[in-house]
Amino acid sequence: METTKFILDERDLPTHWYNVLPDLPEPLPPLVHPGTKEPLPREGPLPPPLFPDAINKQEFSTESYIEIPDEVQQIYKLWRPSPLHRAYGLEKALNTPAKIFYKNESVSPAGSHKLNTAVPQAYYAKKEGFKRLATETGAGQWGSAMALGAMFFGLECKVYMVKVSYNQKPYRRSMIETWGAKVVASPSEDTEIGRRILAEDPDSPGSLGIAISEACEDAFAHDDTKYSIGSVVNHVLLHQTVIGQEIKKQLEMADAYPDVIFGCVGGGSSFGGMILPFIKDKMGGKDLRLVAVEPEACPTMTKGIYTWDFGDVAGFAPIVRMYTLGHSFVPPPVHAGGLRYHGMSPILCHLHKLGLIEARAEHQVATFKAAVTFARSEGIISAPEPAHAIKAAIDEAIRCRESGEAKTILFLLCGHGHFDMAAYDEYLSGRLTDYEYPEEKVKEALASLPEVPTA
Amino acid sequence: METTKFILDERDLPTHWYNVLPDLPEPLPPLVHPGTKEPLPREGPLPPPLFPDAINKQEFSTESYIEIPDEVQQIYKLWRPSPLHRAYGLEKALNTPAKIFYKNESVSPAGSHKLNTAVPQAYYAKKEGFKRLATETGAGQWGSAMALGAMFFGLECKVYMVKVSYNQKPYRRSMIETWGAKVVASPSEDTEIGRRILAEDPDSPGSLGIAISEACEDAFAHDDTKYSIGSVVNHVLLHQTVIGQEIKKQLEMADAYPDVIFGCVGGGSSFGGMILPFIKDKMGGKDLRLVAVEPEACPTMTKGIYTWDFGDVAGFAPIVRMYTLGHSFVPPPVHAGGLRYHGMSPILCHLHKLGLIEARAEHQVATFKAAVTFARSEGIISAPEPAHAIKAAIDEAIRCRESGEAKTILFLLCGHGHFDMAAYDEYLSGRLTDYEYPEEKVKEALASLPEVPTA
Numbered sequence: 004m005e006t007t008k009f010i011l012d013e014r015d016l017p018t019h020w021y022n023v024l025p026d027l028p029e030p031l032p033p034l035v036h037p038g039t040k041e042p043l044p045r046e047g048p049l050p051p052p053l054f055p056d057a058i059n060k061q062e063f064s065t066e067s068y069i070e071i072p073d074e075v076q077q078i079y080k081l082w083r084p085s086p087l088h089r090a091y092g093l094e095k096a097l098n099t100p101a102k103i104f105y106k107n108e109s110v111s112p113a114g115s116h117k118l119n120t121a122v123p124q125a126y127y128a129k130k131e132g133f134k135r136l137a138t139e140t141g142a143g144q145w146g147s148a149m150a151l152g153a154m155f156f157g158l159e160c161k162v163y164m165v166k167v168s169y170n171q172k173p174y175r176r177s178m179i180e181t182w183g184a185k186v187v188a189s190p191s192e193d194t195e196i197g198r199r200i201l202a203e204d205p206d207s208p209g210s211l212g213i214a215i216s217e218a219c220e221d222a223f224a225h226d227d228t229k230y231s232i233g234s235v236v237n238h239v240l241l242h243q244t245v246i247g248q249e250i251k252k253q254l255e256m257a258d259a260y261p262d263v264i265f266g267c268v269g270g271g272s273s274f275g276g277m278i279l280p281f282i283k284d285k286m287g288g289k290d291l292r293l294v295a296v297e298p299e300a301c302p303t304m305t306k307g308i309y310t311w312d313f314g315d316v317a318g319f320a321p322i323v324r325m326y327t328l329g330h331s332f333v334p335p336p337v338h339a340g341g342l343r344y345h346g347m348s349p350i351l352c353h354l355h356k357l358g359l360i361e362a363r364a365e366h367q368v369a370t371f372k373a374a375v376t377f378a379r380s381e382g383i384i385s386a387p388e389p390a391h392a393i394k395a396a397i398d399e400a401i402r403c404r405e406s407g408e409a410k411t412i413l414f415l416l417c418g419h420g421h422f423d424m425a426a427y428d429e430y431l432s433g434r435l436t437d438y439e440y441p442e443e444k445v446k447e448a449l450a451s452l453p454e455v456p457t458a
Numbered sequence: 459m460e461t462t463k464f465i466l467d468e469r470d471l472p473t474h475w476y477n478v479l480p481d482l483p484e485p486l487p488p489l490v491h492p493g494t495k496e497p498l499p500r501e502g503p504l505p506p507p508l509f510p511d512a513i514n515k516q517e518f519s520t521e522s523y524i525e526i527p528d529e530v531q532q533i534y535k536l537w538r539p540s541p542l543h544r545a546y547g548l549e550k551a552l553n554t555p556a557k558i559f560y561k562n563e564s565v566s567p568a569g570s571h572k573l574n575t576a577v578p579q580a581y582y583a584k585k586e587g588f589k590r591l592a593t594e595t596g597a598g599q600w601g602s603a604m605a606l607g608a609m610f611f612g613l614e615c616k617v618y619m620v621k622v623s624y625n626q627k628p629y630r631r632s633m634i635e636t637w638g639a640k641v642v643a644s645p646s647e648d649t650e651i652g653r654r655i656l657a658e659d660p661d662s663p664g665s666l667g668i669a670i671s672e673a674c675e676d677a678f679a680h681d682d683t684k685y686s687i688g689s690v691v692n693h694v695l696l697h698q699t700v701i702g703q704e705i706k707k708q709l710e711m712a713d714a715y716p717d718v719i720f721g722c723v724g725g726g727s728s729f730g731g732m733i734l735p736f737i738k739d740k741m742g743g744k745d746l747r748l749v750a751v752e753p754e755a756c757p758t759m760t761k762g763i764y765t766w767d768f769g770d771v772a773g774f775a776p777i778v779r780m781y782t783l784g785h786s787f788v789p790p791p792v793h794a795g796g797l798r799y800h801g802m803s804p805i806l807c808h809l810h811k812l813g814l815i816e817a818r819a820e821h822q823v824a825t826f827k828a829a830v831t832f833a834r835s836e837g838i839i840s841a842p843e844p845a846h847a848i849k850a851a852i853d854e855a856i857r858c859r860e861s862g863e864a865k866t867i868l869f870l871l872c873g874h875g876h877f878d879m880a881a882y883d884e885y886l887s888g889r890l891t892d893y894e895y896p897e898e899k900v901k902e903a904l905a906s907l908p909e910v911p912t913a
Contacts, residue, residue: 006468007535013461078512080462081543081837088536092610110565112837114876155547174879181833181882184741378636382536382567382606421569421876427636 212316243276328447667771699733
């Protein structure tokens, strides 16, 4: 019988995170101070001191490999190494000569890859003597992962959850509370900025930008508290490289090497964690396509511009050079809430400019159709975000059927859809619709970019 | 660093199911015909021909090991072998010298052990030329597993879902539909008995008994359709023995042997599948306790009587000798919907009468408290059903702390709680309550047992 899963032993768990920064053919553009608009030193630290020291160092590290602390490895072992599956069922359903593999990060207790970075962020905060973490969450994937990460190290955790999601997704909220964290609807009465927004508009539905601002203010206001973030920045991609490192070992077990790799991108951390360990192969001339898949409703890399912009709405975070739709752009409410971000990981944007990775965009209904094809052939219910990668992988496999090529296709299933069944219900009952690219809104948002003298 | 998971290779997947029937020190009591009240031949088949032939044979088989078909093994490999975890986090939280292990069946794509039997039931139906399966579901665990099992073999599947759950648990319903099965609220207009009940009471909330009757009628009425069932009967326990067989190999890897094993019981299939491969050790004099844990609200083994009763409400199914609270007993609406059954697997009842297994009962609030302790130490959110096993395991570990004994404790995590967060929310907000044992209702129900001349 055919092998369907490639499972590494716990002894094969990566012992180091892979840091792509020293391997880049050109260095990343510097960060720019949000106030002075002057470039910041390339060696860091990030202003203001939101993160634990160790995290701040990792953000700018020039070491190629950074050791994963024993305590973090021990917790990773609760669910890692995660399986790599050969998708025989999907191949058969598509009648394709292509070989399809997927890495399954949905097996983490929080249900996604997010826990890979939540655990070390909590570890370093604890190690440096802090008692609390503050963070934001949109749909709740990151907030639940951070709650669990904090719990493992006995830290308090406060999650500012975008109010509209807080009300729409009570089960993600209950999950956060089950793991012992506090969660409030944002804007909240608990911060200065929250109170100010509520005074202006008591019915504000909140936004990720507001929630980030509240979490940062909370961290500034409490000496015992640090801020944590779930995507975009370098250290988060660094932590996620356990994904790609495991994949490389598992593909060896399967005696395979991909022709093309697909992953969804919001802030870019799961895709980055998957593809960065492959980037030296690519730079060495390997015939390998690395494709980021984003929603048509928020097409940062395919339709945004590469420029200097704020990472957050309030302008607390540094200005970065990246693809952006404008920091004031509010994407349409697609179910793939984790992909609704105006910007993108600076590392991924840089790799795109260098021609090392590609990007494509998909419409919502087509991604759910792909997710149902996947569920009906592989049995697993995908989150709406990785459904974008599934859609792209299915298209590629169909092209292989037409051309007769037996390509090797790999995609990342970064999370399950157990808390997204309402979206499946909409799709199955024909109520799900697409959102066109909101061109005018993006134009407006791009009109208010920060002016950076160095740009 | 310490090993936390014991993972078998796919090559170590059991190749046979273990059949306890020929190893029993005394044979199981015969089944009794629901109409004539006469004993049925011990060699089967089950009247009427609800099941595929192969299943009917397995129900009465005298072979100790029954080969798992290749096609079934291939699908098992999507998630099996499932992990055995050493619960270091829980041990630390309880400050106990006990070693705690748990087998994790929540990793199946349907979220529980139920898929272990759904797959072979679909396989045999397909192999014998049938096109459809009909089944019932209460809270939806079994219905979703059967939908997925049917999907793997391209069978149609119709799930009669108890109306109150159909309305309360829309996400389990969406899961069933995502896998391509049809699901209707029961009582439905689709069957004679459904229409009869709706004519009498258009607002009937339904019951598992009614849903079973509708699914059976559907199977009788369609030549291309067989009935499938998710617990209680011998062949379901047989299929679940992959659980216990894997555990034995994994405990060898861990160089451990349990002093006590806990599992929750509703119909008894997950507990049976776990402990039957240990029963010969127990009969051989091994110092090993096998403990079934049930809800105080539906305490079949701890407060029921051992007698002849119908397995279903309508009296379609054979009369069996088992512990029962009376087939007309409707248990209180505890969140552990999978444990709300008036009877119990005849094999487990027989083993209890023979003194080979024990039973205990737990209150709802205490089981959720245990589940939260587990979530906050091991990170996994348990379903309400296995929370009963967790409660018993925690009690045992605390006794070990008090006595200083370093016992080895094993329990079964038969499913995750991703669709039960509303129940966690009730617990965390202090709204969850216990249901006392409904003694008067049970007395009433026990007054209407069938009269069986052989009894």
